[in-house]
Every structure is written in structure tokens, then in C-alpha cells.
Amino acid sequence: MxxxxxxxxxxxxxKVRKIDNGQDVVSLGMISGVVVRxxxxxxxxxxxxxxGAAAEPLRKACKSAVEAVSGVLSVTAVLxxxxxxxxxxxxxxxxxxxxxxxxxxxxxxxxxxxxxAVASGKGGVGKSTTAVNLxxxxxxxxxxxxxLDCDVYGxxxxxxxxxxxxxxxxxxxxxxxxxxxxxxxxxxGFLVEEDTPMIWRGPMVMSALEQMLRDVHWGExxxxxxxxxxxxxxxxxxxxxxxxxTGAVVVxxxxxxxxxxxxRGIAMFEKVDIPVxxxxxxxxxxxxxxxxxxxxxFSHGGARETAAKLxxxxxxxxxxxxxxxxxxxxxxxxxxxxxxxxxxxAYRGIAQQVLQLCRAAHEGDGRQAPNIIMM
Ligand code: ADP
Numbered sequence: 161m162x163x164x165x166x167x168x169x170x171x172x173x174x175k176v177r178k179i180d181n182g183q184d185v186v187s188l189g190m191i192s193g194v195v196v197r198x199x200x201x202x203x204x205x206x207x208x209x210x211x212g213a214a215a216e217p218l219r220k221a222c223k224s225a226v227e228a229v230s231g232v233l234s235v236t237a238v239l240x241x242x243x244x245x246x247x248x249x250x251x252x253x254x255x256x257x258x259x260x261x262x263x264x265x266x267x268x269x270x271x272x273x274x275x276x277a278v279a280s281g282k283g284g285v286g287k288s289t290t291a292v293n294l295x296x297x298x299x300x301x302x303x304x305x306x307x308l309d310c311d312v313y314g315x316x317x318x319x320x321x322x323x324x325x326x327x328x329x330x331x332x333x334x335x336x337x338x339x340x341x342x343x344x345x346x347x348x349g350f351l352v353e354e355d356t357p358m359i360w361r362g363p364m365v366m367s368a369l370e371q372m373l374r375d376v377h378w379g380e381x382x383x384x385x386x387x388x389x390x391x392x393x394x395x396x397x398x399x400x401x402x403x404x405x406t407g408a409v410v411v412x413x414x415x416x417x418x419x420x421x422x423x424r425g426i427a428m429f430e431k432v433d434i435p436v437x438x439x440x441x442x443x444x445x446x447x448x449x450x451x452x453x454x455x456x457x458f459s460h461g462g463a464r465e466t467a468a469k470l471x472x473x474x475x476x477x478x479x480x481x482x483x484x485x486x487x488x489x490x491x492x493x494x495x496x497x498x499x500x501x502x503x504x505x506a507y508r509g510i511a512q513q514v515l516q517l518c519r520a521a522h523e524g525d526g527r528q529a530p531n532i533i534m535m
Pocket of ligand 1: 285482486489
């Protein structure tokens with residue numbers, strides 16, 4: 161088989177011209193982060209922030225050009241913007257594709273029964289750790305589970321799920337998810353070199369996300385758990401709108417400020433009519449790993465009160481425990497590393513509730529409901 165090289169990719173991209181000035185994307189310095197591994201190619205196209213979704217046809221043209229290179233098995237082309245908008249005085253090409261071309265409408269993904277968002281009002285509250293432990297708990301209980309790392313700014317799923325390398329491709333040139341602990345995973349961390357600087361704007365994030373959602377061979381899943389980027393900004397809002405979510409859970413720590421963020425998180429999903437299944441309080445209280453004594457270092461119980469006030473369910477609390485951090489950081493989620501611990505039981509309890517809520521959300525809409533597990 162022909163060995164695909166970086167030079168071959170750049171040569172192919174050198175033939176893709178930008179419609180507003182006729183120059184090719186390579187000479188314009190728009191291509192960065194080219195990665196070639198065993199015929200799987202990834203690269204970023206830097207565009208002006210103002211171009212937004214209008215740059216989508218250019219991304220598609222670049223992707224097609226590289227797909228045509230002999231030996232290329234898969235192509236991941238993402239838009240990124242780290243330069244301010246530039247004024248272009250050139251006359252637009254007659255054949256120019258509409259500058260307002262919208263991204264495709266969000267539709268359900270065939271084969272995926274439920275899509276759950278795991279969100280948080282701010283970073284560092286343990287959202288990814290929670291998403292991973294819930295996904296693994298659901299999978300160990302017998303559900304068919306996928307995990308999508310929507311955090312293109314700081315993907316952490318590869319590390320938390322102890323996955324490295326690049327995803328393979330299927331016959332129809334879709335990416336195959338990487339799998340560990342029974343969970344099929346996809347993350348920008350598999351597709352872009354760790355040291356590739358990427359500065360994202362909303363529309364570019366969506367283009368990457370659409371690919372990870374729809375150009376991946378997920379197969380039949382009872383549930384796809386989406387680890388959303390932290391916060392409630394525009395990017396998260398668009399994501400909540402564009403990913404066909406069944407519902408969302410919001411992870412919070414007990415401090416008041418975090419709870420203010422929770423309110424914003426819930427309001428964000430309400431704005432786009434996504435049901436919030438409930439709140440999970442993480443780092444709820446401290447459990448000493450030596451004597452097992454419990455200390456409420458923050459004002460414990462805040463999430464339960466907020467949930468009640470907002471009419472959302474309180475799904476459970478997870479303690480602040482060294483074991484959770486150690487297992488998580490070692491890429492071995494606690495629900496597998498220490499299945500007998502009370503912390504694992506807490507994750508399993510929440511996982512089961514969430515699956516039940518997903519099933520309830522499907523009642524009446526005639527769609528395939530997720531497989532409920534008995535743990
Ligand atoms: P986020 O996704 O909200 O940014 P992470 O899941 O990456 O947060 O967690 C941030 C840090 O906190 C990680 O080092 C993780 O191991 C640790 N952590 C998360 N939950 C707990 C917990 N319940 N107990 C102890 N450490 C935790």
C-alpha cells in the first residue's frame with residue numbers, strides 16, 4: 161500500500177483555492193497541525209473568526225481533496241480560528257458557495273437510542289470524572305455505551321479512559337471509535353497532536369463536533385454520554401442545540417458560587433428545550449482514606465437545595481476522595497478499579513437513575529429506549 165506522507169497531503173491541499181481571493185489554502189498559511197498516521201489524516205484549517213459557518217464549504221473541499229489522495233483511509237479536517245477577521249477587497253468568485261451556508265440540521269443519530277449531556281457551570285468540578293464513571297458503570301451493568309468528548313478545548317477522555325493512538329476507519333471511511341472498559345470513545349485528543357495549538361470559535365467547534373458525532377461508526381448504542389466543555393457560553397449553548405440530546409445532568413460542587421453556575425447551566429438547557437434530569441453534587445463531603453471519617457468541608461447539601469428550588473431532581477452525591485482522583489488520573493475509573501467501594505456504589509446508583517430517566521424521556525415518542533441495567 162502507498163505510504164501517505166505529509167508532503168502528499170500538503171500537495172493535495174495546495175490545489176484547494178479560497179473562493180474570495182483565488183489563492184490556495186497552503187500558500188495562504190491556513191493549514192496547520194497536519195498529522196498522518198497509517199493513512200489516517202488530520203489537520204486544521206485556520207480561518208478568520210468572522211467567517212464562522214461560511215467556511216464550512218472550504219473545509220469540505222479540503223477534506224475531499226485529501227480523501228482523493230491514494231492510500232488515505234480517513235480524513236479529519238477541522239476549522240479553527242486564531243486570527244482576527246481580515247478584510248478582503250477581492251471580488252467574490254462567481255462560483256462562490258453561499259457565504260451563509262448553514263451547518264446541517266441536528267437530527268437523531270441512527271443506532272443511538274439516547275444522548276446524554278454531562279455539563280457543568282464551570283471547570284474543575286469533576287464533570288469529566290463523573291461522565292467517565294457513569295459511562296463505565298452503565299457499560300459494566302450491560303448497557304451499550306459510547307462516550308463523546310465534546311471538550312475540544314481540553315479533551316481529557318483519552319487520559320481518563322487510558323486510550324492513546326489514532327482511531328481506525330471502517331469500509332465506508334467513517335472513523336471507528338476507540339474502545340476501553342467496554343465503552344466506545346471519541347475525542348479530539350485522538351485526532352490532533354497534543355501540542356497542536358488550537359483556538360476555537362463556536363462554529364469551528366460545531367464542525368469538529370458534527371464530525372465526531374456523525375462521521376463515527378458508533379454502531380448500536382443504548383446511550384451516548386457527551387462530556388460537554390465546562391461553562392455556559394455560546395459554544396455550549398450551540399452544542400446543546402445542535403446535538404440531538406435526550407437530556408442533561410449538571411455536575412456541581414457544593415460551594416455557592418458553583419451553584420450559581422448550576423443555575424446558569426440549567427437555564428441554558430431550558431432555553432433550548434432539553435430536559436435537565438438533575439444535579440449531581442461532586443466533592444460533596446470529604447472521606448479520609450485512612451480512617452474513613454466524613455467531613456463536610458463545604459456547605460454540604462447545597463446542590464440538593466438548589467435542585468429542589470429549580471424543580472430539578474437531585475441525582476446523588478459523590479464524596480471528595482483521594483481514591484477517586486488517583487484512579488481517575490491513572491486512567492482507571494474507580495467503578496472498575498474499586499468496584500466494592502461506597503464511592504463506586506454511588507456512581508452506579510446515579511448511572512441507573514439516569515438510564516431510567518432516559519427511558520422515561522422516550523416513553524411516548526415511539527423511539528427505541530435504552531437498555532436498563534440492574535446493578
Ligand atoms: P472537570 O471535567 O469539571 O474540569 P475533572 O473531572 O477533570 O473536572 O476533575 C478535576 C480534578 O478533580 C481531577 O484531578 C479529578 O481527578 C479530580 N476529581 C474529580 N472528582 C473528584 C472527587 N469526587 N474526589 C476527588 N477528586 C476528584
